[in-house]
Amino acid sequence: AQSVTQLDSQVPVFEEAPVELRCNYSSSVSVYLFWYVQYPNQGLQLLLKYLSGSTLVKGINGFEAEFNKSQTSFHLRKPSVHISDTAEYFCAVSEWTGGFKTIFGAGTRLFVKA
């Protein structure tokens, strides 16, 4: 069975500071990895995805994530955050078990302060 752990429930940072949101997963097979963002009172929006190939993937809004197979991690980073990045961020893992199944992490609330 797969699981997704987001190690921080809340991350407060100052504007223009760098940020890293951590995600670890467990799975016995190859997986697809995703980060989604949920702005207040909205649905989820895909930020980026890792399918295969280069372990560093770039997404929208200046975010990037790095897949580390040995550590089973997929941490999300941004070198300089804006107030508008304040949102909930969800890591998700999809694996094939006779059909694709996606498990979401518990979410990390990023709060950017002026």
Next chain:
Amino acid sequence: SAVISQKPSRDICQRGTSLTIQCQVDSQVTMMFWYRQQPGQSLTLIATANQGSEATYESGFVIDKFPISRPNLTFSTLTVSNMSPEDSSIYLCSVEGQYNEQFFGPGTRLTVL
């Protein structure tokens, strides 16, 4: 990516009543998914809706409580039946992309009194 709309966007309902949530996609899709996001929590898959067949429910969710319709390739409904305050959640529909990424609707925020 698909464009997905949901109706209603929010509702406040009385205990014991039912609410039907509609989900419309701007393109034909094989599978549509219904998720629940309880306050302050992550997403839990309720069921997968395939056109022309019964929905497939995840563990902990049953058809009597969450009946689903899928009359065509662009539309689905989820009904939350005999509601209690514990059903207060955001309900989201989604479709999947080529690599199993999910495209979500804006959600329906349900409050049960």
